[in-house]
Amino acid sequence: MNRKKTRRKKRASSRKKLAKGVCIECGKPGKGHAVLDDYVIDGIRWVKRKLNIEKKNALIVCEECFEKYEKRRKSFERSLIIYSGVGVLLGVLLLVINPSLGSLLSASILLLFLLILAHLKYAPKVKK
Secondary structure, eight states, X not given: OHHHHHHHHHHHHHSOOOEEEEETTTOOEEEEEEBOOOHHHHHHHHHHHHTTOOOOOOEEEEGGGHHHHHXXXXXXXXXXHHHHHHHHHHHHHHHHHSOSHHHHHHHXXXXXXXXXXXXXXXXXXXXX
């Protein structure tokens, strides 16, 4: 008897689960893949809460927009890797040319600036 219940639970949990909420691509309410909360979304929600404009919507990506979202997410990940790589290379170059505390500070600020630029293409992760 217990075996049958366990098998049913396993089968039910392996199915694709869609959450209700508002799509981050098209802005329409519906069902789709749930967006994972991370530091950017938590920061935005914190600011909205402080300004009393929080809507408390669950964020999703609907099935119609999922392909478009995947392209945007890949573009964000690629730009994050490229910008951080360029920042590290320029930082090392700065330190090699002029090894001082000022160069280290400048390299850190440059890397931080490039990482912020990479987040202009931000696309959050999704539960699949």
